[in-house]
Every structure is written in C-alpha cells, then in structure tokens.
Amino acid sequence: MLSRRSFLWASSGAAAVAALPATAIRAQAAAPELVARENAVQLLPLDYPETTVWGYGGQAPGREIRVAQGDRIQRRFVNRLPQASSVHWHGLRAENAMDGVSGLTQEAVRPGGSFAYDLAAEDAGTFWYHSHNRSAEQVARGLYGPLIVDEPTPPDVDRDATLMLDDWRVDPETGQIADDFGALHDLSHGGRQGNFISTNGEAAYRLPVKRNDRLRLRIVNAANARLFTLGLQGLDGWLMAYDGMPVAIPEPVPETIALGPGQRVDLFVDITADEGQEALIGRLEQSGGFVQAAFPVSGNASASRRPPPAPLPPNRAPDLTGLAEAATLRLEMSGGAMGGMSEAIWKGASRTAGELMEDGQFWAFNGLVGMTETPLARLPLGQVARMTVVNDTVFPHAMHLHGMHFRILAEDGTPGPLRDTLLTLRGESHEIVFAADNPGRWAFHCHMLSHAASGMMTWIEVT
Ligand code: C2O
Numbered sequence: 518m519l520s521r522r523s524f525l526w527a528s529s530g531a532a533a534v535a536a537l538p539a540t541a542i543r544a545q546a547a548a549p550e551l552v553a554r555e556n557a558v559q560l561l562p563l564d565y566p567e568t569t570v571w572g573y574g575g576q577a578p579g580r581e582i583r584v585a586q587g588d589r590i591q592r593r594f595v596n597r598l599p600q601a602s603s604v605h606w607h608g609l610r611a612e613n614a615m616d617g618v619s620g621l622t623q624e625a626v627r628p629g630g631s632f633a634y635d636l637a638a639e640d641a642g643t644f645w646y647h648s649h650n651r652s653a654e655q656v657a658r659g660l661y662g663p664l665i666v667d668e669p670t671p672p673d674v675d676r677d678a679t680l681m682l683d684d685w686r687v688d689p690e691t692g693q694i695a696d697d698f699g700a701l702h703d704l705s706h707g708g709r710q711g712n713f714i715s716t717n718g719e720a721a722y723r724l725p726v727k728r729n730d731r732l733r734l735r736i737v738n739a740a741n742a743r744l745f746t747l748g749l750q751g752l753d754g755w756l757m758a759y760d761g762m763p764v765a766i767p768e769p770v771p772e773t774i775a776l777g778p779g780q781r782v783d784l785f786v787d788i789t790a791d792e793g794q795e796a797l798i799g800r801l802e803q804s805g806g807f808v809q810a811a812f813p814v815s816g817n818a819s820a821s822r823r824p825p826p827a828p829l830p831p832n833r834a835p836d837l838t839g840l841a842e843a844a845t846l847r848l849e850m851s852g853g854a855m856g857g858m859s860e861a862i863w864k865g866a867s868r869t870a871g872e873l874m875e876d877g878q879f880w881a882f883n884g885l886v887g888m889t890e891t892p893l894a895r896l897p898l899g900q901v902a903r904m905t906v907v908n909d910t911v912f913p914h915a916m917h918l919h920g921m922h923f924r925i926l927a928e929d930g931t932p933g934p935l936r937d938t939l940l941t942l943r944g945e946s947h948e949i950v951f952a953a954d955n956p957g958r959w960a961f962h963c964h965m966l967s968h969a970a971s972g973m974m975t976w977i978e979v980t
C-alpha cells in the first residue's frame with residue numbers, strides 16, 4: 518500500500534505528498550503589490566522545523582493571480598530579497614517588455630527596488646509566474662505562483678483546483694533549503710532534484726469531494742528539474758489543455774501523465790471512488806510511489822456522472838498557413854555528463870570542457886554555451902518557423918519558448934496541440950513549428966533550471 522507520509526529521504530526511491538487548501542484561493546481585489554521576501558513557513562509536516570523560503574507575499578507558492586481573459590495583469594513588483602530579481606509570466610503571449618527576463622527584456626530589480634508589470638492576458642488557461650533571475654536558485658527557494666486566466670463563461674465543474682508540484686532539497690534536521698544551487702553534479706546531470714515533494718507548498722494536499730463530483734485540476738510542474746509522472750486512481754476523465762492551451766477534442770486522461778518542468782495540463786475528472794474511499798493522484802506504483810493529492814470522498818454523491826465535457830473555448834491559434842515556406846531552424850543540444858562535449862564557444866571564444874567546467878558550464882546549443890550576443894534566429898514578424906530539436910545528450914530536457922506557443926509535428930507531419938514547453942528525452946529528436954507573431958526578444962531555454970544556468974539558454978528575435 519502507499520504510504521501517504523513518506524519522504525524521499527526516508528527510504529530509497531520512495532517519497533512524499535503535499536497540498537494546498539483548495540478552498541478559496543481566488544484572489545478578489547487585485548493586490549497592487551507583488552512583494553518578494555524571505556519568510557519562515559511550515560513547508561514540512563508539523564513535526565519538522567519551519568523552512569525559510571523566498572516567496573511572493575512571503576508564501577511559497579505565491580498567492581494566486583487570477584484575472585478574466587482580456588484583462589490586464591498589473592502588479593508592482595517590490596523586491597525585498599537580498600538578491601536582484603525579476604518576474605516572468607510563464608506561457609502568456611504578452612508584451613515583450615513585460616516578459617521579465619533579466620538581462621534580455623529588463624534589468625533585474627535590485628534589492629529594495631521595484632518594477633511595474635502591466636501585461637495583457639490574451640489567453641484563458643493555466644499559467645504560472647516565477648523569478649527569471651538566477652532562477653535555478655530563486656525558484657528553488659520558492660519564488661513562483663499560479664497565474665490563472667478565466668474563460669468568459671466558467672465551464673461546468675464542481676471544483677477548480679490548482680496543483681503546483683515541486684520538489685525541495687531540504688535538510689530534514691534543520692528544515693532549511695540546501696544552498697548548494699551550483700552543485701556541479703546537478704548542473705551536469707539531471708539538475709537539482711529535491712528530497713521532499715509538495716503540492717502547493719504542502720506535504721499532504723487533501724481536497725474533500727463527493728462521488729461524481731467533476732473537478733477541474735490545473736497541474737503545474739514548478740520543480741527545478743524533476744519530471745513528474747502521474748497516474749489517477751478513483752478519478753477518471755479528460756485532458757482538456759496542455760500548457761494553458763485547450764485541445765480541440767478532449768482526450769481521455771492517459772494512463773500516465775508526464776510533466777516536464779514548466780509544463781501544465783488541465784484535466785476534467787469525475788470522482789468514481791466510493792464514499793469513505795480516497796481518490797488519488799500521484800506516482801501510484803506499488804513501490805517507490807507517492808501521493809501528490811488525495812481526495813477523500815464523503816457525503817451524498819452528486820446526482821450522477823455528467824456527460825463528457827465540451828472542449829474549452831480555443832485561444833487564438835497562430836497562423837501557420839506559411840508552413841510550406843517555413844524558415845528552417847535547428848537546435849542541437851549537447852553536453853552534460855557522459856556527453857563527451859570536448860569544446861564549445863562561450864563568451865565569444867572556444868573553451869575546453871575543463872575550462873567550461875571551472876565556470877560551471879556543461880551544455881551547449883549548436884556548440885554555443887549560454888546567452889550569446891546574437892540570437893539563435895532572427896525572424897521577421899509573421900514568419901512561420903520550423904525547428905528540428907535534437908537531444909544529443911543522455912538526459913531529458915524541457916525546452917521552453919517565451920512569447921509564442923508552438924506545435925509539435927507528429928511523425929507523419931500532423932501538427933499537435935499548442936505547447937510552450939517541449940519535453941525531450943535522451944536521444945530524441947522533434948520537429949516544432951511556430952508563427953513568429955509576437956515582436957521582441959524571446960528567451961528559449963531548458964526549464965531544468967540547473968541546465969539553463971549551465972549553458973542551455975538562448976533567444977529568438979522577432980522583428
Ligand atoms: Cu518558466 Cu524562461 O521560464
């Protein structure tokens with residue numbers, strides 16, 4: 518049986534659980550300030566010490582930001598952290614100047630400083646916001662939160678709950694976050710993996726439900742590097758959206774949902790477990806599994822199961838009619854442990870692997886390490902681009918494109934659903950297509966944040 522209170526450090530391969538009071542997170546009046554600050558919170562279960570996190574509003578995750586589709590998101594970001602920071606609105610196709618990428622779209626906001634963010638929420642769906650300066654450290658310390666854009670007509674569900682999944686690397690004795698953010702082994706291997714798994718910053722997320730309730734679950738992978746693979750038990754339903762973008766036809770929830778860092782799914786699921794039981798989401802293998810969210814079933818069942826849902830209203834589709842004359846781009850990933858990257862260009866000069874390692878750099882895109890003065894591609898506004906992404910490493914990566922969503926082409930060339938983050942496993946190669954329809958300088962990087970910090974970061978310019 519699954520232990521609902523196990524930790525990754527307690528037994529090899531096993532793990533923990535977590536949650537958020539799924540009641541009442543809908544922010545009413547928009548808070549004008551978004552204050553990033555240090556705070557001690559009960560991240561671990563009660564019999565453990567408090568943990569000092571860096572959080573928006575002092576919470577980790579930060580409080581939910583929720584607006585109606587078409588409204589503007591307006592927040593005065595106030596930095597009370599000991600480090601410079603900036604805020605990125607992951608997945609929003611908004612104005613470049615508001616994208617929050619320090620060093621590319623703005624200067625990082627110094628400690629004590631502030632920055633007025635004001636951006637359009639064009640698309641309805643499940644997004645998130647997080648630090649985009651030294652993010653391998655700052656996101657791991659807690660600087661992220663949910664960003665929900667509501668459809669004009671709320672879909673027919675009984676509950677709407679966001680599940681932000683994360684893993685933390687904490688010392689169980691002191692309760693403190695390990696500050697080894699630049700550990701070379703993490704940078705060069707699978708990134709910073711935590712030893713305590715949470716949902717919404719809590720160890721044991723529980724949401725009481727009734728049989729036949731229909732839930733909308735917005736699942737966000739906010740971890741630095743962990744790939745979550747989730748199964749369902751006692752709930753059943755449809756996958757409605759990937760990375761904030763509705764699918765045209767709701768798909769039955771697959772047996773396993775794989776979520777790379779930065780990725781999201783929206784599910785509509787009905788509670789099929791009986792009264793007195795618990796429906797579960799998590800890694801539900803008999804051994805080495807953990808529960809990510811539990812849904813105790815009580816009270817009188819809601820009448821009966823609803824009919825299958827209609828699709829969510831589509832967001833604006835990018836214009837891919839120029840696909841036949843698309844600009845062709847290529848992104849070849851190399852490096853990492855066991856990758857045999859002997860040399861690469863960094864800061865304009867060729868460096869040996871040894872020299873790169875001394876500076877904590879392990880990965881390259883097309884032989885170039887980290888941000889370069891010239892972008893990976895410069896595309897005229899409206900140009901359709903087709904990119905081959907080759908993972909010539911032995912690790913998975915999660916490539917996130919800012920400002921525009923792309924489609925992954927199936928083997929037969931059929932364009933798949935819109936996504937903003939591509940999960941690519943070792944040795945895989947993918948074709949993605951997108952319309953360069955949003956002007957500006959857009960970051961394009963691995964969302965395994967340790968990888969982004971050690972070379973997997975580039976940008977695309979749309980003019
Ligand atoms: Cu979620 Cu470049 O970020």
Ligand code: CU
Nearest residue numbers: 914963965968
């Ligand atoms: Cu990566």
